[in-house]
Amino acid sequence: MTNGPLQGIRITEFTSAWAGPYATCLLALLGAEVIKVESRKRIDHSRFIAFSMGKTFTGPDESSVFDNLNLNKKGVCLNLSQPEAVEIAKKLAAKSDIVIENMRPGVMPRLGLGYDVLATLKEDLIYLSSSSCGQIGPDREFIGYAPNFASIGGLSHDTGYPDWPPSNLMGFIDLKSATTAAYAMLMALIHHQKTGEGQYIDLASQETVAILNSDMLLDYILNQRVNLRKGNKDEIMSPHNCYPCKEDDRWISIAVSTDEEWQSMCRVMGNTELADDKRFADVYNRWINQEALDETIGRWTETLDDYEVMILLQEAGIAAAPSLNSERLFADPHIQAREVFRSINHPVIGKNWVVAPPWRLSETPAAITHQSPLLGEHNHEVLNGLLGIPEEEIEKLQAEKVVY
Amino acid sequence: MEQTALDGVKVLEFCSRIGGAYCTKLMADMGAEVIKIEPPARGDDARRRGPFQGDTPHPEKSGHFLFLNSNKLGVTLDPRSPAGARLFKSLVEDIDILVVDTPPGMMEKFGLGYDSLKKLNPGLIMTAITAFGMTGPYKDYRAAHLNISHVSGQGYMLPIPSPDMSRPPVMPGGSKGGYDIGITALVAVLAADYWKGVSGKGQFLDISRQEALMAMQRIEATGFRNAGRSVDRSAETHRRRIGGMMACKDGYITVIVPQEHQWNSLLELMGNPEWSQEPDCQDPNKRLDQADEINQRIADFIKDYTRREIVKLGQSFSIPFSPVNTAQDIVESEQFNAVGFFKSITHPVMGEVKFPSAPYRFSKTPWSIRRTAPLLGEHNEIIFCDRLGVSREELIRLRQSDII
Incomplete structure (x- = not known):
């Protein structure tokens, strides 16, 4: 338990993969008690594969990915293909403030765990369903993963270079959907706090990506324009790109917004000719001539280390930062000073690294208090402690593969 | 009128970037009263960003501004002058949540730091969204979204895959970026508001844009330590994938x-x-x-x-x-239209516009449009005169001195 702002809130989740689990992970970091219902029968695949890392695991408790997405939660095994397991799940829901699920639309109702049923057991329940396309509409039963949400939501089409294919986006796409689900649950929780009323939320992952692309949607709506990929280009600023540095595959991102900044940059580059060059004299001309401009800047940056350029330019008040990979994020002095990476002692994995909660709350800090649950780690605590099922009964249920 | 989830929540926004504006827009769309402060005369930067209706740059015809500011009230105010700071303080007295995206130290310079404001309003939840957070060696560094995308580890991995590694890595495309930061901040803001409902207490929230994106990239960001590799964008990295x-x-x-x-x-x-x-x-x-x-x-x-x-x-x-x-x-998608993703809104200058609503459906407190994005200074009289008791004559003087 943490001293987080959501202490006292209980959430039961029926989710797997990334988009569902990370939604409740965020709330668990903020102090909510999250009980994850899962089963050996149909195991969460993030316990076995690290999709974007191209890595597989041999046992269910070895996944650093699962750990990073399920921190602070309790885990209980219920094989929902067994009616007795469904009855236990109902009891759990009845003791929860929020239920979240991300099964294919129709599955939860078929199991007897739909909102209509659970709301009769707990009238003021908040229940969020997260699916690819939503619970209604012609595509409602379509299945999808992060790359699908990104492509349907328009982000694949818009990311990359115009002369290359669209981007096959992964990881962070699911986490956009998860973050959206997390704030949606909190909106419903605040409504509940004021009125005592629960409700049902139908969230579509593909829409969580599309809505963040609204500028593009509105360009089509207002001007019938279909934008294409444009690399790092901005519609106004130039320079606005990544420039090569001395070592192989090292890049510095630079964004200049005003003429004053441009003049400062020329001084840092020690290039008075450039400062007087009419082609780059103002925002308009710099944008029109950005290819020549990018080339000139690249010739300067490739003589320097990326961090050197960052410091030189930042000291002159210009936005510049390196393009970092995982190894260099770990080595970065600012990230170290802010303790953005934390190591967790996991009983099976050993030392596992995770990213800290992305907010610092002065009075009710978010915190990592427990590694992700081992499969069935909290069976007794939840089934006996919370629901009062006697230990002998739990053993029997385990033998019958109900608690499984 | 249908009820809203955040009815009664009062928010003040003093932001010039997408993250903060989107965070408060999401609250406004669900019923919070959000007052947006814009610089006098010039207005918000978003008013100068496209897409513009009919491709005509005009402060009241930006689709970008229209999207980011639906359901908000708009006032103009420059808090740098003593008279402006006084009005800012009067506004703060009566709110639950303040969201600012000024660089660290700037609010203190105006006499509007958290320590001063909480004396006026002990229940205040003040959220500061900054490039690198309120502490650490880079806290005063500047960063456009381009820089944050790259220094968070996101850009280095894009596009996926890259057939030519001598071409720079890119930021995610499409919209102007920063929306992810808004939704990440919102999770903590709402959790803090829930806690205020429990305890009556406010607090200060430090949100780093870099950390918000790192949290969304948490699997790949930790790859070096957890999986022994830093994922890049090369075709080789992504080759072994069906x-x-x-x-x-x-x-x-x-x-x-x-x-x-x-x-x-x-x-x-x-x-x-x-x-x-x-x-x-x-x-x-x-x-x-x-x-x-x-x-x-x-x-x-x-x-x-x-x-x-x-x-x-x-x-x-x-x-x-x-x-x-x-x-x-997306605009023509059967599925998006079947779920009601697009709603029709009527803006006083732009007329009727098909508008992206939200990626979720709440059964009891649905997304709703009560007013379109404010015209520049539209609610100055209502807020300053009717609510804060500034006389009409005083309002004129404040306008003439560029404070309002």
Whole structure:
């Protein structure tokens, strides 16, 4: 338990993969008690594969990915293909403030765990369903993963270079959907706090990506324009790109917004000719001539280390930062000073690294208090402690593969 | 009128970037009263960003501003002068949540730091969204969204895949960026508001834009320590994967088969071709050694279909195929229109506009539009005169001195 702002809130989740689990992970970091219902029968695949890392695991408790997405939660095994397991799940829901699920639309109702049923057991329940396309509409039963949400939501089409294919986006796409689900649950929780009323939320992952692309949607709506990929280009600023540095595959991102900044940059580059060059004299001309401009800047940056350029330019008040990979994020002095990476002692994995909660709350800090649950780690605590099922009964249920 | 989830929550926004503006827009859309402060005369930077209706730059015709500020009240105020700071303080006295995105130390310079403001309003939740957070060696560094995308580890991995590593990595495309920061901040803001409802207490929230994006990239960001590798964008990194972007008659589709039953369904769809029966192809790990050849075969199968045809066919076999959508595809999508993703709004200058609403449906407190984005200074009289008691004459003087 943490001293987080959501202490006292209980959430039961029926989710797997990334988009569902990370939604409740965020709330668990903020102090909510999250009980994850899962089963050996149909195991969460993030316990076995690290999709974007191209890595597989041999046992269910070895996944650093699962750990990073399920921190602070309790885990209980219920094989929902067994009616007795469904009855236990109902009891759990009845003791929860929020239920979240991300099964294919129709599955939860078929199991007897739909909102209509659970709301009769707990009238003021908040229940969020997260699916690819939503619970209604012609595509409602379509299945999808992060790359699908990104492509349907328009982000694949818009990311990359115009002369290359669209981007096959992964990881962070699911986490956009998860973050959206997390704030949606909190909106419903605040409504509940004021009125005592629960409700049902139908969230579509593909829409969580599309809505963040609204500028593009509105360009089509207002001007019938279909934008294409444009690399790092901005519609106004130039320079606005990544420039090569001395070592192989090292890049510095630079964004200049005003003429004053441009003049400062020329001084840092020690290039008075450039400062007087009419082609780059103002925002308009710099944008029109950005290819020549990018080339000139690249010739300067490739003589320097990326961090050197960052410091030189930042000291002159210009936005510049390196393009970092995982190894260099770990080595970065600012990230170290802010303790953005934390190591967790996991009983099976050993030392596992995770990213800290992305907010610092002065009075009710978010915190990592427990590694992700081992499969069935909290069976007794939840089934006996919370629901009062006697230990002998739990053993029997385990033998019958109900608690499984 | 339908009830709203955040009815009674009062928010003040003093932001010039997307993250803060989007965070408060989401609250406004769900019923919070949000007062947006813009610089006098010039207005918010977003008013100078496209898409503009009819491609005509105009402060009241920006689709970008329209999207980011729906349901907000708008005032103009420059808090740098003592008179401006006094009015700012009067506004703060009566609110629950203040969101600012000024650099660290700037609010203190105006006499409007958290320590001063909490004396006026002990229940205040003040949220500061900054580039690198309130502490640490880079806290005073500047950063456009381009820089944050790259220094958070996101840009380095894009586009996926990159056929030519001498070309710079890119930021995620589409919209102008920063929306992810808004939704991340919102989770903590709402949790703090919930806590205020429990305890009556306010607090200060430090949100780093860099950390918000790192949290969303948490699996890949920790890859170096947890999996011994830093994922990059090279074709080699992404080679051992079945699926990806595949061209068909009218664009691309995304193919992904993370689960073995989906792989088997894909083979069934393709008529169980002979090559797929080879032992090396049956073994999920050995299969990856020939990912290039297999992907070529899948691409050959797909190329003569339209996106809609092959996606429907694939999904009927429970294979997660999806179209790579452009903005036009989304605006015209049967699914997006069936769920009511787009709503019609009427703006005093732009007229009727088809408008992206939200990626979720709340059963009791649905998304609703009560007012479109404010015209510049639209609510100055209502807020300053009617609410704070500034006389009409005083308002004129404040206008003439560029304070309002």
